[in-house]
Amino acid sequence: MNTIISIVLGIIAILVIVFVGFLIWISLERRKLNHLPGPKLSSFIFGTIEGIKDFIENGGSFAEYVTEMFMGEGLVTINDKKKWTWKRAILNPAFQKSHLRKLEDDFNEVSDSFMDRLEKLADGKRVVKMLDEFNHMALDMIAKVVYAVDLKSVDSDDNPFTRAINKSFEGFQKNAEDKFLKLKPWKWAYIKTVTDSIQFLRNYTREQMAKRMEAIAKGDHVQEDILSFILKLKESDPELSEEELLDEFMTFFVAGQETTGNLMAFMVMDLAQNPTVLSRLLREIDQVVGKKAVISYDDLNKLTYLDMVVKETLRLHPPVGQPSRVTTKPMEVAGYTIPAGTMVGVALFSIARSEEFFDDPLTYNPERFSPDAEKKVDTYTYFPFTLGPRTCIGRHFADIEAKTVMTKILQRYTFELVKDQPMGLLETITIGPKGRVQCILRIRED
Numbered sequence: 001m002n003t004i005i006s007i008v009l010g011i012i013a014i015l016v017i018v019f020v021g022f023l024i025w026i027s028l029e030r031r032k033l034n035h036l037p038g039p040k041l042s043s044f045i046f047g048t049i050e051g052i053k054d055f056i057e058n059g060g061s062f063a064e065y066v067t068e069m070f071m072g073e074g075l076v077t078i079n080d081k082k083k084w085t086w087k088r089a090i091l092n093p094a095f096q097k098s099h100l101r102k103l104e105d106d107f108n109e110v111s112d113s114f115m116d117r118l119e120k121l122a123d124g125k126r127v128v129k130m131l132d133e134f135n136h137m138a139l140d141m142i143a144k145v146v147y148a149v150d151l152k153s154v155d156s157d158d159n160p161f162t163r164a165i166n167k168s169f170e171g172f173q174k175n176a177e178d179k180f181l182k183l184k185p186w187k188w189a190y191i192k193t194v195t196d197s198i199q200f201l202r203n204y205t206r207e208q209m210a211k212r213m214e215a216i217a218k219g220d221h222v223q224e225d226i227l228s229f230i231l232k233l234k235e236s237d238p239e240l241s242e243e244e245l246l247d248e249f250m251t252f253f254v255a256g257q258e259t260t261g262n263l264m265a266f267m268v269m270d271l272a273q274n275p276t277v278l279s280r281l282l283r284e285i286d287q288v289v290g291k292k293a294v295i296s297y298d299d300l301n302k303l304t305y306l307d308m309v310v311k312e313t314l315r316l317h318p319p320v321g322q323p324s325r326v327t328t329k330p331m332e333v334a335g336y337t338i339p340a341g342t343m344v345g346v347a348l349f350s351i352a353r354s355e356e357f358f359d360d361p362l363t364y365n366p367e368r369f370s371p372d373a374e375k376k377v378d379t380y381t382y383f384p385f386t387l388g389p390r391t392c393i394g395r396h397f398a399d400i401e402a403k404t405v406m407t408k409i410l411q412r413y414t415f416e417l418v419k420d421q422p423m424g425l426l427e428t429i430t431i432g433p434k435g436r437v438q439c440i441l442r443i444r445e446d
C-alpha cells in the first residue's frame with residue numbers, strides 16, 4: 001500500500017516539477033520576445049504627413065506576425081514580395097470597377113435575400129442586432145460574387161458555415177493576442193474546435209473549387225467571377241498547390257466579411273444618431289432611385305450624398321483601425337529612430353480623428369467629403385483602405401456592396417436605436433460597434 005502511495009506521490013511530484021518548469025520556460029520565452037533586437041511590436045502615430053507617406057509607400061508587409069492558420073500564403077498574409085506581386089497582378093482585374101459592375105446582378109440578388117430577411121424582422125417590436133445581420137449577409141455576398149455560391153446564411157441563424165467562420169475568427173483573434181496559446185495544454189481542446197472549423201471551411205471551399213475545375217474541364221459555360229481569376233493563378237503557375245489556392249479563397253472570406261459588416265452597422269448607427277443627415281440621404285435616394293428594385297452601378301454613381309456618408313462613416317469608424325507594416329530601412333519619426341525590421345501599427349483610426357487634420361473631428365459630418373471639400377483632405381490623413389501597393393484589393397467591392405445594401409434598406413425600412421445599449425467600440429481584429437447596433441426596424445410608410 002505504502003509503495004503505491006509513494007509511486008503516486010512521486011508521479012505527482014514529477015508532474016508538478018514539469019509544470020513549474022514549463023511555466024518558467026514560458027515566462028523566459030516571453031522575456032526573450034520582449035527583448036528581441038529585431039522585429040518587435042510597436043505602435044504610434046506618425047508625427048508628420050511625410051512620415052506617413054514615406055512609410056506606407058516604402059514599408060514592407062506584416063504577414064509573418066499574423067497567424068497563418070487561416071489564410072496561409074493568401075494575398076493578405078503573403079510576405080514573399082515577388083510572389084505577392086505576381087498574385088496581385090493576376091487578381092487585380094477581378095476587383096476593378098469595370099469587372100465588378102458586370103456582377104451587379106449578384107450584388108442585387110444577395111441584397112434582395114437580405115431584404116426578405118429584414119422584412120421578417122421589421123415588426124416594430126423585435127430587437128435586431130444589425131451587426132450580426134450584416135455579417136451574415138456579407139458572407140453570402142462574398143460567396144456569391146467571388147465564387148458564384150449561394151450560401152444563404154441569412155436564411156438561418158445556425159448555418160454550419162457561419163458557425164465555422166465565427167469560431168475561426170475567434171481563434172484567430174485569441175492566437176494573435178497570445179503567442180503561447182498553442183503551448184498551453186488546457187487550451188488544446190479549444191484549439192481543436194478552432195482547427196476543426198478551419199478544416200471544415202477549407203474542405204467546403206475545396207469542393208467548390210473542384211466543381212468549378214470539373215465544369216471548366218467539361219467545357220461548360222462558367223461565369224467570369226472572381227474565382228475564375230483565382231484559377232488563373234494555377235494556369236500561370238501549374239506548380240501552385242491546391243492548398244495555396246485555398247488560402248486565396250479563405251483570404252477573401254476573412255478580409256471581406258467583418259470589415260464590410262462593420263462598415264454597414266456603423267452607417268446605421270451614425271445615421272440613426274444624425275437625423276438631419278439621414279433625412280437628406282433619404283431625399284436623395286427617393287429622388288434618384290425611388291422604389292427602383294434593381295440598383296445598378298450607374299445608379300450608385302448618381303448617389304453623391306450616399307458616397308459622402310460612406311466616406312464619413314469610414315473616417316469616424318474605420319473597420320481596420322491600425323494596419324501594420326514592417327520597416328524595410330531605419331526611419332526617423334518625431335525624433336525617434338525606428339530600426340529596420342520593426343513591426344509598426346499605423347494608427348489610421350487616430351489620425352482620422354486628430355484635430356491636427358480635421359476640424360471638429362468627433363462630429364459626424366459628411367460635408368467634409370463634398371466634391372469641393374474633399375479636395376482639401378490630404379490623402380495621408382484619411383486612408384481607411386490604406387495606400388500604396390498593398391492597399392485593399394476589395395475596396396470597390398466593399399463600396400458597391402455597402403451602397404447597394406444601404407440604398408435598399410433606406411428604400412424600405414426605418415430603424416430606431418434601442419436605448420441604453422453600449423455605444424463604444426468592439427476591438428477585435430477589426431473595429432466594430434460594441435452594442436452590435438441594436439435596432440427596432442419598421443417598414444417605411446411614406
Ligand code: HEM
Pocket residue numbers: 075076077088142251252255256257259260263318319320323324384385386387389390391392393394395397398
Ligand atoms: C469596408 C470594408 C473594408 C475595409 C475597411 C478594408 C480595409 C483593408 C485594409 C486596411 C487593408 C490592409 C492594406 C494594407 O496593409 O495596406 C486591406 C487589405 C486587403 N483587403 Fe480589405 N477592406 C475592406 C473590404 C474588403 C473586401 C470586401 C475584400 C474582398 C472581397 C477585401 C480584401 C482584401 C485583401 C485581399 C487585402 C490584402 C491586399 C494585399 O495585401 O495585396 N477587403 N483591407
